[in-house]
Amino acid sequence: MSGLTSVRTTGNKIEILNQLLLPHTTEFIEINTIEEAHDAIKTMKIRGAPAIASLAALSIASHLSRALERSPPPDFLSSSEALEAHINKQLDFLYTARPTAVNLGAAMRRLSRTLQSSLKAGKDARAIAQDLIVEAKKIDAEDVGRNKEMSKWGAEWIVGQVGAMNASTPKVNVMTVCNTGSLATSGYGTALGVITYLHETGRLERAFYTQSTPYHQGSRLTALELKTLKIPSTMLCDSMVGSLFQHHNIHAVVVGADRIARNGDTANKVGTYNAAVLAFRHKIPFIVVAPVSTVDLDIQDGSAIPIEQRPPLEACLVRGALYPTKLNADGIKEQATVMVTPENLDGVYNPSFDVTPAELITAIVTEKGVAVKLAGADAFDLTNVV
Numbered sequence: 001m002s003g004l005t006s007v008r009t010t011g012n013k014i015e016i017l018n019q020l021l022l023p024h025t026t027e028f029i030e031i032n033t034i035e036e037a038h039d040a041i042k043t044m045k046i047r048g049a050p051a052i053a054s055l056a057a058l059s060i061a062s063h064l065s066r067a068l069e070r071s072p073p074p075d076f077l078s079s080s081e082a083l084e085a086h087i088n089k090q091l092d093f094l095y096t097a098r099p100t101a102v103n104l105g106a107a108m109r110r111l112s113r114t115l116q117s118s119l120k121a122g123k124d125a126r127a128i129a130q131d132l133i134v135e136a137k138k139i140d141a142e143d144v145g146r147n148k149e150m151s152k153w154g155a156e157w158i159v160g161q162v163g164a165m166n167a168s169t170p171k172v173n174v175m176t177v178c179n180t181g182s183l184a185t186s187g188y189g190t191a192l193g194v195i196t197y198l199h200e201t202g203r204l205e206r207a208f209y210t211q212s213t214p215y216h217q218g219s220r221l222t223a224l225e226l227k228t229l230k231i232p233s234t235m236l237c238d239s240m241v242g243s244l245f246q247h248h249n250i251h252a253v254v255v256g257a258d259r260i261a262r263n264g265d266t267a268n269k270v271g272t273y274n275a276a277v278l279a280f281r282h283k284i285p286f287i288v289v290a291p292v293s294t295v296d297l298d299i300q301d302g303s304a305i306p307i308e309q310r311p312p313l314e315a316c317l318v319r320g321a322l323y324p325t326k327l328n329a330d331g332i333k334e335q336a337t338v339m340v341t342p343e344n345l346d347g348v349y350n351p352s353f354d355v356t357p358a359e360l361i362t363a364i365v366t367e368k369g370v371a372v373k374l375a376g377a378d379a380f381d382l383t384n385v386v
């Protein structure tokens, strides 16, 4: 089953699918510089914790590959010291694009470690640049494989739990939040990967997903991914989760993560915490699915996770295609941005993420397996997972 692609590369050329125009327009845009990568991440043309880390890493690889081909070479290739200063500046800059997802910072720190070990080995600037290119491409490439691993772990665990609760349940209904599929990663996805795996193995009855306002990652992106994969699915507004749990037999909630603290507290798309509280009330297993690299052992609990505040205006606007759908002269659905509030509101609260306390989380699934809390404990011990 093949899904959508968030980033594609040919040689040094990087293209990303402009997610601001989805689902109505499929437009790939070229990312030719580190500044363009930074802008694409900040303005959410690309989003999702693993995908932004991949793009940032690939932009370093492309920047260095192009520099190696230039004649005369740029000044920063004149010595290993010049390259060190230049690359550190670029890594620091990319790191500032979005603050909550740990993957971006982790990818930049990983490249910084490669830089330091190549410097220690006494390599010249060109050889160090080659090492950085190899490592940056690895960051992108390794994402798909680990997503498939964690998806299998998560799906098998859900089926096992549901089977233990009710052996006569042949298939499961699973709800998710935001978008965690191939658009948010290098492929297959995390929480959406679990849903895809359940479907591929014939054990999914139906996927439910919230719209995930104000950016609508659910109704614009998850909806498109599920349609593309032909997975039976139902959209709901964020405010309908309680009602869904009251009136439908939902067997599990699966979500992704932007950062997981040492004790299991998890930052994810705003609205995840609401879903977790409701799942707890309804005794529905609540499962976080993310790569090991999303676990930040430097952070003891969720109170230390930096939460990005998006511009107030973003919560006052809805963007989409005109309805009834009209095609413009190029055969593309006409898009519009509509204001749904009075202008210049006195105040707008617009955090991009919230933190779900570990006590509400049943299991944390990574490519290494499924972590659960010890009996009676409110927190996870993730030290051994990383």
Ligand code: MRU
Binding pocket: 047, 048, 049, 050, 101, 177, 178, 179, 180, 181, 184, 185, 189, 190, 191, 217, 255, 256, 257, 258, 268, 269, 270, 352
């Ligand atoms: O603001 P976004 O769209 O980047 O937020 C994305 C999420 O919160 C995802 O759930 C998370 O990054 C995990 S993606 C596999």
